[in-house]
Amino acid sequence: MQAGSDAFRTSRRSGELPFRLVTAAGALIVVATLVAITLALLGRTSVLWTFVDPWTFLTTGGWNEVESPTGEITASYGALPMLWGTLVTSIIGIIVAAPVGIAAAIYLVEIAPKRLATILTFLVEVVAAIPSVVVGLWALGELSPRLRDSIEWWIASTLGRVVPWLSEDATNPANSSVFRAGIVLAIMVTPLVSALSREVIRSVPQSLREGLVGMGATKWETIRLVILPTARAGLISAVILAFGRAIGETVAVVLVIGGGATLIPPTLFQPGSTLAAQIAISYGEAGTVGKGALAGLGLVLLGLTLTLSTIARLMLARYNRQGRG
Amino acid sequence: MTNEKAKISIKASATKGRSAEQARTGAASNSMAMKLLNVEAMYGTFRAVNNVTLDIEAKSVTAFIGPSGCGKTTLLRTLNRMHETLPGATVKGSIQVGGADLYDPSVDPVRVRRSVGMVFQKPNPFPAMSIAENVSSGLRLSGTKSKSDVADIVEESLRKAALWDEVKDKLKEPGVSLSGGQQQRLCIARTIAVEPEIVLMDEPCSALDPLATLKIEELIGELKTRFTIVIVTHNMQQAARVSDTTAFFNMGADRGGYLVEAGPTSKIFTNPSNKLTEDYIAGRFG
């Protein structure tokens, strides 16, 4: 047994600092990547602003660039049709996915017997595992024509008589449409809504449920009076997150929405474009200014996702903070 | 069984006799394993432990007793510099082992903890390791000893922890496959494998059933011939059974803990000098 201060002085701390530096580097690289993406996009759009100012970019359509023989470039790029397309398709998607996903979550957590719930949960999640290009292939080959001939035709021939935006040329219905892209998004995003909602609903304290059942309430009444109101903030956060995911979906949308429309389609059942799809379609022929326009689209997309993700986090924080009894 | 018990009680009374004598004659410092001088422990600005001056005798068992929240565990954790691993936690004063101050700025806390080991309240064997690997983990992770030495030390430590016979045929089984009491003895074996001078125990039996508790208490009686043991316990009777010296702590008006009285166990429990001590022992509070 040693004695004396020297006993405690010797040590091999040599490994501590390098380890800390290496791990900090990892974290730093990740942060730097986000910064780099933002900066790269911002930087690339600079060439765009010499031709189009940001406000015009966001509020008009048109997508062309002409280089005259003398090397002079005239360009006009407008992101409005893509912005419109992104919002409309995602809204359609979420209008369908939110109730279906939340209802499925309620069923799986509150109603279904355990074994059935496990199987069904797995099945719902499998859609999320399908690569988006495969969903797109199926959507193009199977879903799109069927939707066109059934639901689109039905809506156009009923509501479409009154609302021109929902009408279509019955003799020549389009091969791609904004509506169908919306439905594809709905299918892709439902598992996410369901998964997030399941977590939220599961975290509602058992004591609240028991209180209501003890009063003689039916299952539906328990859901309506206690579970949904309590979970509301969390469910909203789930829906917003899913909306954010829908906004960024590229390939499945591209295959179903058309070849890059540069104007806002006059009806719902005609081809259109989204921010993500447009990037995928026009990156190939992009000139110098064109690349700037793509970066502009990317910036808008990034900004939208960032905002939605922040709102969703705030709502989730609010849900976690609220007293749940 | 009775022979062992007899051996232990003889050893115990022999040590008790020694410490009582030393208390009377003013002990020579080389029989003191640890000297605490004006030790204070803080969480930020809150003083959890007030000004403690105390001597811990070598190769004996010292018990910290007192009501909950009076800083016993916090003080214990300053003895192996674990307290400061919590954010905002600081220690003042000096703690000396063999004349060396643990809190000297040149001292590396990592090194301290190899000389002052700790057994925790809830047994915490490493789940990703086998029984043998658990016992040798302290050795291997500090990078000392060769392979053959390790195997010998594992067996020796398990024997000293009274666990060898029960696990010698399943050394490769995961550490978490043992019962609670066995897991705690495994943790003890793991702690003594690195050969510390002092072993700290933070309520080591509170998560165990009475039979396992009894085994650990017997083990403590055997271990004190080789190690200095400081044990925090909220169980007064355990302190009376197991320790040679007892230190009684209480919570002050500022909600910080302070040392009320310390002395030979027999004296504290039968004839304490401080009225508060007497009240606590009699169960009038706490």
Added chain:
Amino acid sequence: MATAPRAQSELRFALSESDRRRMRVNRRMLRVIQLATFVAVLPVFLILISILAKGLGTLDFAFLTNNPLDEPVGIANAIKGSLAMTGIALLISAPIGIAGAIYLNEYASTSVQRIGDTVVDILLGVPSIVAGLFIYLLFVPILGFNGYAGALALSVLMTPVVMRTTQEVLRLVPAGLREASLALGVPLWRTTIFVTCRTALSGILTGLVLALSRGIGETAPLLLTAQGSNDAVIDLGAPLSSMTMVIYNNTISSDPVKFAQAWTCALVLFAIALTLNVLVRFRTINSRVL
């Protein structure tokens, strides 16, 4: 005697009209919820049936081992390309993601942790096309389309997945284990590697599989970086084929033969993606990450 109490209890607990109405409403709403769940699950079956029906026909050994310019056409180069790019992306993402997660969880202060969590959240939500666009703008005009750029774009998407899952499993390691190791006199860095990470190892590996399953199913980032090629030789410095690109290119082509091959390639890709995903499910990693 047996009937009297029964009649008594029927009387005592008889249902009123409003009770009956409530129960009717209950039944109806539960049926609606069940229907919604059915709708949620329906696409799985439809897609699965289509893939099998349309893809199985052309699937044979030659399809998996031949190249696009051989006769009959195959996707061997695409399979190799996918594996190569996803593999390299994992080699990049794994160390960075795990190291970053270790730093945030074991060393960083609370405020730094919060910043790190926000950054990872944002990166997880970055649309894959933006990741592709980022790498495209940085490298393609100068170096042309190539496989390395593709791998980089994939790693931008895969690193946050690794980081988030590693963080979550590290958080699950009980503090008592770290304390026990520290109390033995083991320095913090060795504690982190040999105790904390070792305990969390299976979770960390699952995170890697999750990242892999994300990477192998991506199209958009590869569209802008590696494009595709018909070359039988795998050259990472040049445009590189991948399964997702093959499906995409074949789908937009007007050749029905190619379209049929898209289905077959989709079948192969889906089988791989499903296997990886099932591996992950059996460890129940939080699906919020994907």
